[in-house]
Amino acid sequence: MKSEIISVGSELLLGNTVNTNASFLSRKLAELGIDVFYHTVVGDNVYRLKTITKIALDRSDLIIYTGGLGPTEDDLTKEVVSETLGVDLELDNVHLAKIKKYFEKRNMKMTDNNIKQAYIIKDSKVLNNDIGTAPGVFFNWKDKKIILLPGPPTEMKTMFNNYTAPLLKQDSIIKSKTIRTMGIGESSLEELIKDLVIEQSNPTIATYAKQGQVEIQVTGKGKNEKEIDLIIDPLVKEIDKRLGEYIYSYNNESIEEVFFKQLKKNHMTVAFCESCTGGLVSSRFTAIPGASQVFERGIVTYTNNSKIEELNVKESTLKTYGAVSEETAKEMSIGLLNKTNVDMALSITGIAGPTGGTKDKPVGLVYIGLASKDKSYVIKNIFTGSRQDIQNKAANKVFVEGRKYLLEINN
Amino acid sequence: MKSEIISVGSELLLGNTVNTNASFLSRKLAELGIDVFYHTVVGDNVYRLKTITKIALDRSDLIIYTGGLGPTEDDLTKEVVSETLGVDLELDNVHLAKIKKYFEKRNMKMTDNNIKQAYIIKDSKVLNNDIGTAPGVFFNWKDKKIILLPGPPTEMKTMFNNYTAPLLKQDSIIKSKTIRTMGIGESSLEELIKDLVIEQSNPTIATYAKQGQVEIQVTGKGKNEKEIDLIIDPLVKEIDKRLGEYIYSYNNESIEEVFFKQLKKNHMTVAFCESCTGGLVSSRFTAIPGASQVFERGIVTYTNNSKIEELNVKESTLKTYGAVSEETAKEMSIGLLNKTNVDMALSITGIAGPTGGTKDKPVGLVYIGLASKDKSYVIKNIFTGSRQDIQNKAANKVFVEGRKYLLEINN
Known part of the structure; x- marks a missing residue:
């Protein structure tokens, strides 16, 4: 299709x-x-949307529209599609009631504009909107399938996953396995698996570089998942043999998820204290559902004073070595460990920029401290890029180091 | 054009x-x-790229391609465009020398494939690639302008800014002003400015809904910025008159930036303590360069124990009312204020989901506490959406409430 x-x-x-x-x-x-x-992207314009629709009907079996289902004047996807295809719109009372309820629940006034959203293409299947007021539409036209979805990404995604995908099930499916690596560049990585990339047609292998990481995607086509696994698994094993030391995830998991699962497996708890990442480490970690099972506390100690009060960093340490130093990172993580009684405390102090760097301590210099009951140590890093890049790369590295420690004690 | x-x-x-x-x-x-x-997005496919090119020649005066200028077999933009338009490719010795130098400088071997990149459309203007090996191309064909740029974003952006934009200078320019609002839905907002939207052709007004916010974009066309400001400013004033109470930014600033600037203006400091947002509030706030001028500390108190230890929340409060309650939110913010000596302490406690909700305390219930030397109060919210949506909306609301407090004391 x-x-x-x-x-x-x-x-x-x-x-x-x-x-x-x-x-x-x-x-x-x-x-x-x-x-x-x-x-194709087209603006909120009747003539151009009509033209694009005609071109699409000429060349595609399935056309999915996103956007233009809202209540305002310039939302016109449904209207233009119905006119171009010569199908009627009719008021759907079930959906009108749903929209009314949506506004009642939120104590908001429903405007006349919103009634427009309850008009549906005749004889179509209405796709529920669990999050907003614009319903989606699925219908067959001649030998084509046409789908209209709302524009706001969360509404669109929910509607696609819950109500649209089940209507599109095919005889053969595609399944991908994403292998995530850190610590090796894309071209060096590609050199190591070049022969595999060239040899394969099903499954295929592709590599993608993303913020200090390289992803390898292995994609197979087959009748069902089991059939695809049979051709994917040997290839993944071969990749693992060649690149094992760089791989941190086989399931499209983020580095924080991998770290979280490892902590859970070890029945261990963690706490973070952050300076230059300003809460990003805690925030990314607690974005994982169930993080509370292993996460005890996070402290963002932005000022010297808060480092002293919260983490028992010595004033003399800050004076002699500065807030961005191996010594401060070490005292931060030990202070946090002593205070919280977790199994592992991680500290981050550095210079995220864009200003504040010196010759000795440039923007991008980040110390990561790890303290556990057995030992404590500090890793020095120099990251490049914008303030946001440096914060993100530093947070990545915290999770990498935390995981590395767990793998070592497990061995 | x-x-x-x-x-x-x-x-x-x-x-x-x-x-x-x-x-x-x-x-x-x-x-x-x-x-x-x-x-339009099209794959590395000769037939489809040719078709798309023909459609584009029919409807556009300027066509800009990105991607497909690389050295590999499946990079075929230049080849297909030259064939479709009936123009020749010829080896450009100046660029061939540049590519050779690029590889020498990096101590890398130049492959035969790379020679392909030195072929340029005849009588075209070559656009230098300061970062990579693929040069861009600019040429006139009949009354059209055609531009080919490389796919990697950093190469493309540098080439566009340095060598392409100067060739496209127009007699008139466009300038936009983005007004950001919170606390009003898109359709209600549009009702209030409908007449303005319909009346205007230059400047134009458009509205966009984004995660609990609605943006209004006012776009003008004119000879220079000054001329555009003259037609935009009165319209912005009129919008301000009608929607002032909902507007938090006129300069495309995020709500946290607006809050940050207001704090700086007031010479006040802030600290956050978070439960369900897990550090997101601190993280978003410290993503602003210079945040350290007003931000003292952030504490992520995920466990009951950490709420007691860090914020002096009473054990009896947690037992009687629960961690997600008005009472706990209040004690959290007061505890943080007393501990840090900041001017304003904000607390967040809620249920981000996807599990953990009950009938009385559903997923999405979030209490935000604010404590200052003068007063303390708690705002109850119910947010909808995924775990991430709820965390984001809660963080937005924290900044909104913080800003509201500052505006009130300034009045």
């Missing part, structure tokens, strides 16, 4: 919004074994 | 890469006063 994605919205053409909807849908369609041949 | 952007690359259609190139170019073209009417 040839498919294409049409994203409607002038904000995309102004560059204010990045089209993450198209990449989300592409990934999901690939998993379903459906080829995506085009993405 | 009608323009469109064609991004070439199968990785985009697989959803592994988000098309940030198209949004970057759209923003840049808008600033230059060039309208972008379409984005």
Whole structure:
């Protein structure tokens, strides 16, 4: 089945919004074994949306629209599609009631505009919107399938996963395994598996570089998951043999998830104290559902005073070596360990920039301290990039170091 | 001038890469006063790239391609464009020398593939690549302008800014002002400014809903910034008159930046203690360069024990009312204020989900406490969406409430 994605919205053409909807849908369609041949973005304009629709009908079997289902004047996807295809819109009372309820629940006034959202293409299947007020639409037109989804990413994703994907199940499916690595560059990595990349057609291997990491995606096509696993697994084993030391995840898990699972397995608890990452480490860790099982506490000690009060860092240490130093990182992690009684305390102190760097202590210098009942040590790092890059890379490294410690004590 | 952007690359259609190139170019073209009417993404496929090119020639005056200029077999943008338009490719010796030098400098072996990159469309203007090996191309074809840029974002951006934008200077430019609001839905907001939206053609007004916020974008076209300001400013004033109470930013600033600036203006300091947001509030706040001027400390008290130890919350309060309660939120913020001696302490406790909710205390229930030397109070909220949505909306609300307090004491 040839498919294409049409994203409607002038904000995309102004560059204010990045089209993450198209990449989300592409990934999901690939998993379903459906080829995506085009993405198109078009503004909130009747003539151009009509033209694009005609082009799409000419070349694709499945057309998925996102955006333009809202209540305002410039939301016109449903109207233009119905006119171009010559199908009628009709008021759906079930959905009108749902929209009314949505507003009542939130104590908000429903405007006349919102009634527009309850108009549905005749004889179509309504796709529920669990989060917002705009329902989606699925219908067959001649030998084509047409799907209209809302623009806000959370609404669109929920609607696709819950109500759209089940309607698109194929005879053959695609399954990917993502292997995540750290500590090796993309070209060096590719050199090590080049022969595998060239040899394979099913499964295929692709590599992607992302913020200090390289991902390897192994994708197979087959009748069912079991059939695909049979061709993917030997290849993953071969990759593991060649790159094992750099791999931290085989399941598309983030480094913090891998660290979290390892802590859980070890029945150990953790606490973080952060200076230059300003809460990012705690925040990324607690974004994992169930983090509370292993996470005890996080402290963002931005001032010298808070480092002394919260973590018992010596004033003399701060004076002699400075807040960004091996000595301070060490005292921070030990102070946190003593205070919280966790199994592992991690500290981060550094210079995220853009200002504040010196010749001796440049922007990007970050010390990571680890303290446990057995030992404590500090790792010195120099990261590059913007303030945000440095904060992100430092947070990545905290999880890498935490995991490394766990792997070592398990051996 | 009608323009469109064609991004070439199968990785985009697989959803592994988000098309940030198209949004970057759209923003840049808008600033230059060039309208972008379409984005298209197409894979590394001769037939489909040819078809897309023909469609684009039919409807656009300026076509910008990104991607497919690399050295490998599947990089074929230059080849397909030259074939479709009937123009020749010829070896450019100046660029061949540059590519050779690039490899020598890096002590890398130049492969035969790289010679392919030195072939340029005849009679075109070569656009230098300061970062990589693939040169760009700019040429006129009949009454159209055609531009080929490389796919890697840093190469593309540098080439566009340094060598492409100067060739596209227009007589008129575009300038946008983004007004950000919170506390009002998109449809209610539009009701209040509907007449303005309909009346205007230059400047234009558009609204966008984003995670609990609505943005209003006012965009003007004119000879220079001054001329545009003259037509934008009165309209912004009118919008301010109607929506003032909901507006928190006129300069595309985030709510945390607005809160940060207000604190700085007031010479006040702040500290956060978080439960369900797990460090997100501190993390977002410290992502602002210079946050250390007003931010004293953040504490992530995930366990009951840490709430007692760090914030002096009474054990009896936790027992009687629970960790997610008005009482706990209040004691948290007061405890933090007493401990840190900041001017304002904000606390967050809630249920981010996906599990842990009950009938009385559902997922999404979040209490925000504010304590200052003068007063302390707690705001109860119910947020919807995923764990991440709830954490983000709660963090937004913390900054909104902090700012509201500052505005009140300033009045």
